[in-house]
Amino acid sequence: MSKTIRIEKRILEKNDVVAARLRQRFADIVVVNIMSSPGAGKTTLLEETVKRLSGKTTIGVIEGDIATDYDAQRVESAGAGWVVQINTGGVCHLDAGMVEQALDSMPEKLGLLVIENVGNLVCPSGFDLGDDYKVVLASVTEGLDKPKKYPGMYRKSHAMVLNKIDLSPHVNVSPAAFVKEALDVNPALTVFQTSATAGTGLDEWCGWLSALKKPANA
């Protein structure tokens, strides 16, 4: 499979050139890249986040999906200051070039830019989008084995939001045990436990998010 690996290396190098350009453009905006399996609850979390924070700061959102603009509509209705939908066609992740193309209409002043990646626990973590913080959103319904089965995603992330904890009794997955599995893979993860639909844990998550600073090396 050496040929495949060489192609991937070339694609990633090209991505990094664009990501460096994005990082210059994002010099004054904290950028958070949220990644998860399909249906873990990224958009619902984002709707609730926007509702809570939009009085305090202007939140921009870039929505990544294979198809449809369902998510952009939802986040816009929740009150996001600026929303763009990227449809990747068949591509299973966002790359820096797609993000760059989406920025034409970006307003000068944004307090926070959140990029909701394509639902996929594998490839999105490999592409630098000029982001400052990567967040993996997990759901208790996925089962305890996921951090160790998808270690790259957990290793690359700064924080894990463990969502749908209200379903924990129904799926026989303990949030504490899931957190332990995730910390086994990446002990540096900042952890939040939420139910985005029930409102649990959202104050802690929103508090962390709104306190984020531009990293020193950005």
Added chain:
Amino acid sequence: MSKTIRIEKRILEKNDVVAARLRQRFADIVVVNIMSSPGAGKTTLLEETVKRLSGKTTIGVIEGDIATDYDAQRVESAGAGWVVQINTGGVCHLDAGMVEQALDSMPEKLGLLVIENVGNLVCPSGFDLGDDYKVVLASVTEGLDKPKKYPGMYRKSHAMVLNKIDLSPHVNVSPAAFVKEALDVNPALTVFQTSATAGTGLDEWCGWLSALKKPANA
């Protein structure tokens, strides 16, 4: 993005050559490729399937994962006649070359070969593995919007197993509405509604699976 598309085309053409070779090798075995999001319940469904069918036929299983051999262990314990684990490293799907490499120890006589793909709703559907039938496993916990957000997966599949229907009241997703969304994308889908953990719908699924014939054009 024309460059990316050209690279993808070359990879897919190379894959198709190997898949054609696999199809010759699988001349007397029905091969089913099961795909889903991470944590939709592929392995649990497969464990229950093997338990129910292993007295009647010899089931071989190829397990695809980024990392770990958790799934191979589970399916072997359930009674599969032959199990191989493929670890793709960082690759988000199985390809025909990986499957070919896994066949060295395959016994002469298998009644059914099931390939459990990497958990991912995007790329796995694009790679022919020499399979006869593709099955997408969905879970009500993923939300109603998934068939239209991941249309390629639903279009390429012969059947959909909608799993975790016991959780339907807790996630406010009606199985009937999910089936409608899926049939909107692909009206030809054969549909099963299951709870693999509760045992619901497994007789119908196992009945269909064990009655599958080699397609006429194989």
